[in-house]
Amino acid sequence: MQRILIDCFFHMPPGHRLSRNIVTGGYRTNYGRYSPQDTYHPNGASMLHSDLQADFDVQCLLQPFSEMTLAEADILLMPNPDYPIYEGTSPYRLDAPDIEALGNFLQRGGSVILMINSFLSRSDFWEENFDFERVSVLLRRFGVKWDPDFMSDDARILPARHGRLVVGYGQGGRVLGAKLPAGANPLLTFEGDVFGFVVAHGRGRLAVVGDAGLVSNGLYHFPGFDNAAFLQKLFRDLSPAWSRRPARAFESFSFGHVSCATSEHGINEALFRGLRPRGRFEIDHHYRHLTHEEKAKTVSAREASALLPVPLGTLGGRRKVKAEFSFVNICDARSTAPVALDLTVSARRSEIGTDFLIAGNRTSDKVDWPDIGADPALFEPIGRLERVSTVVQIHAGTHPDGSLRYCTFKQGQILYARNARNPHYGFDILLASRSHVLSPSARSS
Numbered sequence: 202m203q204r205i206l207i208d209c210f211f212h213m214p215p216g217h218r219l220s221r222n223i224v225t226g227g228y229r230t231n232y233g234r235y236s237p238q239d240t241y242h243p244n245g246a247s248m249l250h251s252d253l254q255a256d257f258d259v260q261c262l263l264q265p266f267s268e269m270t271l272a273e274a275d276i277l278l279m280p281n282p283d284y285p286i287y288e289g290t291s292p293y294r295l296d297a298p299d300i301e302a303l304g305n306f307l308q309r310g311g312s313v314i315l316m317i318n319s320f321l322s323r324s325d326f327w328e329e330n331f332d333f334e335r336v337s338v339l340l341r342r343f344g345v346k347w348d349p350d351f352m353s354d355d356a357r358i359l360p361a362r363h364g365r366l367v368v369g370y371g372q373g374g375r376v377l378g379a380k381l382p383a384g385a386n387p388l389l390t391f392e393g394d395v396f397g398f399v400v401a402h403g404r405g406r407l408a409v410v411g412d413a414g415l416v417s418n419g420l421y422h423f424p425g426f427d428n429a430a431f432l433q434k435l436f437r438d439l440s441p442a443w444s445r446r447p448a449r450a451f452e453s454f455s456f457g458h459v460s461c462a463t464s465e466h467g468i469n470e471a472l473f474r475g476l477r478p479r480g481r482f483e484i485d486h487h488y489r490h491l492t493h494e495e496k497a498k499t500v501s502a503r504e505a506s507a508l509l510p511v512p513l514g515t516l517g518g519r520r521k522v523k524a525e526f527s528f529v530n531i532c533d534a535r536s537t538a539p540v541a542l543d544l545t546v547s548a549r550r551s552e553i554g555t556d557f558l559i560a561g562n563r564t565s566d567k568v569d570w571p572d573i574g575a576d577p578a579l580f581e582p583i584g585r586l587e588r589v590s591t592v593v594q595i596h597a598g599t600h601p602d603g604s605l606r607y608c609t610f611k612q613g614q615i616l617y618a619r620n621a622r623n624p625h626y627g628f629d630i631l632l633a634s635r636s637h638v639l640s641p642s643a644r645s646s
Contacts, residue, residue, distance in 0.1 A: 202553040203275035203444040205253060206262040207237055211282040213291045215239050232289040235280040235413055243419030249432055258553040266299040268454050272607040272640035273598055275444040276312045276436060281413040282332045295335035308403030309452050310643030312439035316413040319352035319374035343400050344382030348375050361389040361396050369426035370396055373412025404643035406439055447604035448641035451505035456494040457635040462487045466622035467583045467629040477533055505639045510610045511559055513599055516546055526593065529614045529633040530574025538572035540565060540591055554600045562592040573616060583629055584620035608639040
């Protein structure tokens, strides 16, 4: 069984009230069209959702795209990323890191279905437009341009073709000039227009459909059309190879950060920036951040299992488990002391296998600067280290046979150093993290 993640971050959920207990998408605002939960509105996509549930595990994604958030996905469905100038739309827009993450997801073998609409600027017509500027950046990566001045007939449903299937196409867009690059194949056509296409990228595939509305309750079973059959076939055709059998290889990706509210009388900005000289520096209000990433590498399934922070095969229905980690080092390349955590295990079993959430935290008061990989020469003059709080979150999944599907590991750490001269509560407070992602890959290890 495959997992479909539906983007609910760049596309708003329903927010139009019909009564105290009925909330839908609507026409008065742009809230929540094509929502998989909306059974009340013709623009809901609950009929598609109910059919997908028969063969797929379907989840909503409420975060930006990244290696971390896409690790568990086999197929990502993006329904019409919102254009934020309209009322009731998501305030978030696809950005360079999202597009980079999508590209990597496709490279390692995942599939993406992007459903967009026409982009027609007409003051006398309801503009159900998508985020044309940001989506165009993605399409240009594949050598495709979308026609911003076209919308299919708004008085009739067009009989677009996909092989022998007739797909009802209503008020949708098209590829500019019907020009597709080498390697891209038409997915939906009508009288010389290309309304959708599929293109390979790395080991994965991107499918673009130019009418998000054809997934809607109103068109899904419209008489004379095969929308339901087309969509179900599309999802089946795009299932990655790793979702049909345990992955033989995984992408291993690590990253981390340190953050601090710097002070002239404690951890000043120069000292802070020296902790990770090659890290990316950012300022967020009074906090300073340094982030760093390791280059991703491909490992075998056996190597991936050896990298798991907790052996999943040993959990066996246990609710509690003990595990030993090490503190996150503050200064680059310094070793740290071990820290043991009591973790709570939550397991959700389904046809896809088992999904685990394993989490716990610990407060350590008897620690010194060397225990956390902090240079005593730099930090002891600042103040006494009084407390280090550590939290771990592990999201992981296994196939029904117990083999690994994915794993994401996050360890966060907050330290408190007594410094009466610091204006922020009399403490220097420093945060640090390390994270590791293991996601299936069709690449060879």
